[in-house]
Amino acid sequence: MSVKVRIPTPLRKLTNNEELVEVSANTIGEVFTELQTLYPGIQERLLDEKGEVRRFVNVYVNEEDIRFLQNQQTPLKAGDEISIIPAIAGG
Numbered sequence: 001m002s003v004k005v006r007i008p009t010p011l012r013k014l015t016n017n018e019e020l021v022e023v024s025a026n027t028i029g030e031v032f033t034e035l036q037t038l039y040p041g042i043q044e045r046l047l048d049e050k051g052e053v054r055r056f057v058n059v060y061v062n063e064e065d066i067r068f069l070q071n072q073q074t075p076l077k078a079g080d081e082i083s084i085i086p087a088i089a090g091g
Contacts, residue, residue, distance in 0.1 A: 005023060
């Protein structure tokens, strides 16, 4: 099933400057796998060495944080929109 993934500006160099890409996935984990297949190198920027979402990366499904859902096992349905948002720190 097709879902849309919003790519943050710092990662767009990996997606040929595409802001919105479509992938076929049933879970968030499958989204990461599909993104890596289509855009090699993107997964290492999203996931740590244990395969977990990096601490300073936020992932939302239809504006809901996956950390409050089922993380990478969060199920998806056709038409869902996934947003990848790098956390910004500053003072």
